[in-house]
Amino acid sequence: MFNLKPKPFSGGVHPKGYKELTQQQDISKDFVPDRVYLGMQQRNGSMLNSLVAVGDTVVKGQLIARGSNDMTVPLHSPVNGTVVDIKPYLSSHPSGIKSQTLVIANNGTKNWGIDYPPSDYQKLSHEQIVERVLEAGIVGLGGAGFPTGIKLRLARKSKVHTLLINGGECEPYLTCDDRLMREQAAEIIAGIKVMAKAIGATNSIIAIEDNKPEAINAIKQASDGISGISLKIVPSLYPMGSERHLIKAVTGIAIGPGQLSTAQGILVHNVATAKAVYQAVRYQRPLIERVITVSGDAIEAPANITVPIGSLVSQVIAECGGLKAEAKRMIAGGPMMGQVLPSPFVPIDKSVGGLLALSEEQINQRQSQDCVRCGNCVKVCPMGLMPFQMATHSNNDDWQGAQEFGLDSCLLCGACSYICPSSIPLVQYFQHAKSNINAQRSMMQKSNLARQLTEARQQRLAREAAAKKAAKAAKRKRPARSRSTQGES
Amino acid sequence: MAINNPIAAPHTHSGLSTTNIMYLVVLALSPAALYGVWIFGLPAALVIVSCCISAWLSEVICLQLQGKNWLSSIDGSSLLTALLLAMSLPASTPWWVASFGCIFAIVIGKHVYGGLGHNPFNPAMLGRVMLLICFPIELTNWQAISIPSLGSDGLIFSQQWLGIDGVSSATPLADLNQIVEWKGLLLGEHAGSLGETSALLIALGGLFLIWRGIIRPYIPCALLLGLTIPASIAHWLHPQDYASGLAHLLSGGAMLAAFFIATDLVTSPTSPRGQILFGAGCGLLIWLIRSFGSYPEGVAFAVLIMNAGTPVIDHYLRPKIFGSQSLFKRSKGA
Numbered sequence: 001m002f003n004l005k006p007k008p009f010s011g012g013v014h015p016k017g018y019k020e021l022t023q024q025q026d027i028s029k030d031f032v033p034d035r036v037y038l039g040m041q042q043r044n045g046s047m048l049n050s051l052v053a054v055g056d057t058v059v060k061g062q063l064i065a066r067g068s069n070d071m072t073v074p075l076h077s078p079v080n081g082t083v084v085d086i087k088p089y090l091s092s093h094p095s096g097i098k099s100q101t102l103v104i105a106n107n108g109t110k111n112w113g114i115d116y117p118p119s120d121y122q123k124l125s126h127e128q129i130v131e132r133v134l135e136a137g138i139v140g141l142g143g144a145g146f147p148t149g150i151k152l153r154l155a156r157k158s159k160v161h162t163l164l165i166n167g168g169e170c171e172p173y174l175t176c177d178d179r180l181m182r183e184q185a186a187e188i189i190a191g192i193k194v195m196a197k198a199i200g201a202t203n204s205i206i207a208i209e210d211n212k213p214e215a216i217n218a219i220k221q222a223s224d225g226i227s228g229i230s231l232k233i234v235p236s237l238y239p240m241g242s243e244r245h246l247i248k249a250v251t252g253i254a255i256g257p258g259q260l261s262t263a264q265g266i267l268v269h270n271v272a273t274a275k276a277v278y279q280a281v282r283y284q285r286p287l288i289e290r291v292i293t294v295s296g297d298a299i300e301a302p303a304n305i306t307v308p309i310g311s312l313v314s315q316v317i318a319e320c321g322g323l324k325a326e327a328k329r330m331i332a333g334g335p336m337m338g339q340v341l342p343s344p345f346v347p348i349d350k351s352v353g354g355l356l357a358l359s360e361e362q363i364n365q366r367q368s369q370d371c372v373r374c375g376n377c378v379k380v381c382p383m384g385l386m387p388f389q390m391a392t393h394s395n396n397d398d399w400q401g402a403q404e405f406g407l408d409s410c411l412l413c414g415a416c417s418y419i420c421p422s423s424i425p426l427v428q429y430f431q432h433a434k435s436n437i438n439a440q441r442s443m444m445q446k447s448n449l450a451r452q453l454t455e456a457r458q459q460r461l462a463r464e465a466a467a468k469k470a471a472k473a474a475k476r477k478r479p480a481r482s483r484s485t486q487g488e489s
Numbered sequence: 490m491a492i493n494n495p496i497a498a499p500h501t502h503s504g505l506s507t508t509n510i511m512y513l514v515v516l517a518l519s520p521a522a523l524y525g526v527w528i529f530g531l532p533a534a535l536v537i538v539s540c541c542i543s544a545w546l547s548e549v550i551c552l553q554l555q556g557k558n559w560l561s562s563i564d565g566s567s568l569l570t571a572l573l574l575a576m577s578l579p580a581s582t583p584w585w586v587a588s589f590g591c592i593f594a595i596v597i598g599k600h601v602y603g604g605l606g607h608n609p610f611n612p613a614m615l616g617r618v619m620l621l622i623c624f625p626i627e628l629t630n631w632q633a634i635s636i637p638s639l640g641s642d643g644l645i646f647s648q649q650w651l652g653i654d655g656v657s658s659a660t661p662l663a664d665l666n667q668i669v670e671w672k673g674l675l676l677g678e679h680a681g682s683l684g685e686t687s688a689l690l691i692a693l694g695g696l697f698l699i700w701r702g703i704i705r706p707y708i709p710c711a712l713l714l715g716l717t718i719p720a721s722i723a724h725w726l727h728p729q730d731y732a733s734g735l736a737h738l739l740s741g742g743a744m745l746a747a748f749f750i751a752t753d754l755v756t757s758p759t760s761p762r763g764q765i766l767f768g769a770g771c772g773l774l775i776w777l778i779r780s781f782g783s784y785p786e787g788v789a790f791a792v793l794i795m796n797a798g799t800p801v802i803d804h805y806l807r808p809k810i811f812g813s814q815s816l817f818k819r820s821k822g823a
Binding site: 009010013015016172244245248254255256257259329331333335336337338339340356358362363366369370371372373374375376378379381382383384385386388405406409412414417419420421422423427428431 | 496497498499500501502503504505506507509510561566604605606607705754755756757758759760803807808809810811812813
C-alpha cells in the first residue's frame with residue numbers, strides 16, 4: 001500500500017519470479033532428439049492430412065502435412081530422417097488424449113534439407129508476406145497458438161495502426177523471451193518491421209517488463225534510430241502479458257468485454273513470433289523449432305534450450321541433466337497458467353513455451369478451506385470480477401449466475417487462486433463452469449441445427465406432397481379436358 | 490516420476506493462509522489488550538482469559554458436533570472473536586458473564602450459520618449486544634483506571650488493580666460534562682471498556698494491518714470520516730448538546746470498530762466501493778446512536794446493522810469489469 005507508483009491496471013499479483021534459475025545462461029542449441037513425434041491434430045481440433053508415408057525419407061524443413069484451410073497451419077519436418085510410423089500417440093493435452101502422430105527418426109545431421117535464398121521483404125506485397133507466414137506454419141508462440149498469418153490478415157482488414165510486441169513474460173520461471181531478446185534482438189526488430197509492413201501499421205511498440213534490464217538494453221540498441229519502432233518499459237506485474245492488460249499499460253486504452261484489440265487499431269504479437277516471422281519472410285524458412293525454458297527446482301540443470309517441434313518432454317529433461325528431486329507436477333507453460341502434462345512422454349508442440357518440473361514445496365498446495373470472504377480475490381482480479389461469487393455460483397452448477405458475475409470475462413489467469421488464503425481452487429471451478437457453458441452452447445447449436453433440418457425436411461415433404469397433389473389434380477384434369485375436347489369435337 | 494492427474498493452474502501459491510491472517514490480526518490487537526490489562530489490572534486479565542478459554546472450548550464442541558476436524562479450532566478465528574469481545578467489555582465484567590457472551594458469540598453467532606465464513610453478523614458484536622441486553626448493569630459499570638505507580642521498591646499495585654476493590658467511573662461518552670482532554674483519550678487514561686481506551690495503540694495496530702495488506706484502508710477511513718463529519722457539524726451548530734468530532738473519534742469503541750470490528754473479513758463487503766459505503770454507514774450510525782439513542786455506545790449496533798446490508802452491498806456495488814463502459818450499461822446487459 002505504500003507503493004506510490006500508479007499501477008498500470010487494477011489488480012494483479014507479484015508471484016516470486018524464480019527467473020534467476022535460467023536467466024543468465026545462453027540459449028543452448030545442441031539438443032538433437034533421436035525421434036520427433038508430430039501430432040496431426042491442432043490445438044483448435046482440426047486435423048492435418050499427411051503428405052508422406054511410412055518409410056519415406058524427409059529432409060529438415062520439408063512440408064509433410066497440411067490442413068484443409070488456412071486456419072490449420074502446415075507442418076514441416078524439424079529433422080532430416082525417415083518416417084518410421086504414423087499412429088495414434090499421446091498428445092500434450094492434459095487429458096492425455098491420443099491423436100494421430102507422425103514419428104520421424106532423426107539421422108542426426110543438422111543442415112537444412114532445402115536451400116533458402118534470402119529475399120528482400122521490401123519488394124514483397126503485404127499479401128505475399130502473409131502467404132509466406134501461413135506457409136511457414138507459424139502460430140503465436142506466446143501460448144495461444146493462433147495462426148499468425150490469419151491474425152496479420154485480419155489486422156490489415158481492420159486497419160490496425162499500432163503493432164504491440166509483447167516482451168512482458170510475466171509468468172514466473174520463464175526466461176525464453178528474455179534470452180531471445182538479449183541474443184537475437186536484431187532479428188526480432190527485423191520481424192517487427194516485416195509484420196508492420198504486412199498489416200500497414202505505422203507505429204510499433206515493444207513492451208518489456210522492468211525486471212529484464214539486459215533485454216531492454218539489447219532491444220534499445222537494436223531499434224535505435226529506426227523510425228516507427230519504440231520501446232516501452234512496463235512495471236512487472238502479473239498478468240502483464242495478457243493482451244488487454246499490456247495494451248492498457250502501454251497505451252492507456254481499455255478494450256471492453258467482448259471487443260477485439262484490432263477494433264481499437266492495435267495488434268499484439270509475441271517477440272518469439274516476430275523472430276519466426278522474420279525467418280519465414282526473409283528465408284522462407286518454416287517454423288520447426290522454438291526456444292523453451294526448462295526449469296523448476298526438480299530439474300538438475302535448468303536452461304533455455306532450442307527444441308525441434310515434436311521432441312519428447314522426457315528427452316528435453318534428460319538434456320537438462322534429468323531430475324534431481326521428485327517432480328510432483330510437470331507443467332507445460334508457466335506455473336500460473338500452464339497445463340499439467342499427462343505423462344513425460346508427450347511431444348512438445350508449437351505453443352509450449354516452458355517446461356517445469358516442480359517439487360511439492362514449490363507448488364505449495366494446501367487443503368482448501370471454507371471461503372472467509374476476505375476479498376483478496378476481488379482485490380487482485382485484473383478483470384474487475386468477484387471470483388468468490390463466481391465460485392459460489394459455479395459450485396451450485398448455476399452457470400448463468402456465474403456468467404452474471406463476469407465468468408465470460410475471466411482470463412483464467414490464476415491471480416485469485418494464487419492469493420486465496422483458503423487455498424480454494426477457483427480457476428478449477430471456472431474452467432469447469434466454462435466447459436459446461438461451452439457444452440451447453442454446442443448442444444444448443446446442435447439442437448438448433450436438428451430443428452432446422454427437421455423443419456426443412458417437413459417443408460420439403462409438404463412441398464413434395466403439394467406437387468404430387470397438383471400433379472394428380474392435373475392428371476385428373478387432363479383426361480377430363482381431353483374428354484371435354486373430345487366432346488366438343 | 491509423477492504421473493499427473495489433470496489439475497487446474499496455478500501451480501504455485503502466495504503462501505497466504507486464513508490462519509496467518511487471523512493471528513496477524515490478533516498480534517495487531519494484542520498491544521491494546523495488554524495495555525488494557527496494565528491500566529485496569531487483574532480483573533481485565535480475567536475477562537480476557539475467560540473469554541479465550543470459553544471461545545476455544547465452544548469452538549471445539551461445535552466442530553465435533555458437526556463432524557469436522559477439531560484441530561481447525563486453533564485457526565485463530567475463535568481467539569480473535571474472544572479477544573474482540575473481551576476488549577469491548579468493561580474490565581469489571583464478572584468472568585462468567587464474559588464467558589457466557591463468548592459462548593453465545595461462537596455458538597449462535599458463528600456455528601449455527603455453518604461455521605467460519607458463513608456467519609452474516611460479526612460474532613463478537615452479537616455476543617456484546619446480547620450481554621448488553623441481558624446484563625445491562627454489569628455491562629455499563631465502567632471501572633476507573635488504576636495504573637500501577639512506580640514506588641521506591643518497584644511497582645505499586647493498588648487494591649483495585651489486584652481486583653480486590655473496585656471504583657467505578659463514567660465513560661466520557663456517557664457524561665459529556667466530564668472533561669477529558671484529547672491527550673488522555675489518545676493514550677487511554679480514562680474509564681471505558683478494557684481494550685477500547687487507547688485510541689493510539691489501536692490505530693497503530695490497524696495501520697500495521699493495512700501495511701501488511703490484511704485489511705484495505707477503505708473501511709477504516711470511511712468509518713472515521715462518517716463519524717467525524719456529522720459529529721463536527723452538529724458540534725459546530727450546538728456545542729453544548731453535541732460532543733466534538735475529536736471526542737467521538739478518540740473515545741469509546743470508534744477506533745476499535747474502524748480497524749478491527751467493521752473490517753472483519755467475513756461480514757464486510759469485498760469491493761472498494763462497497764467497503765466505502767459500509768464504513769461510512771457504520772460511522773454515521775455510530776454517531777446517530779451515540780447522540781440520539783438510549784445507549785451511550787453505538788458501535789456494536791451500528792456494525793450489526795451494516796452487516797445485515799453486506800450481501801446487498803456486495804450484490805449491487807461490484808467492481809467495474811475491465812474495459813466496460815459503465816455499471817448501468819452492464820446491469821442492463823446482464
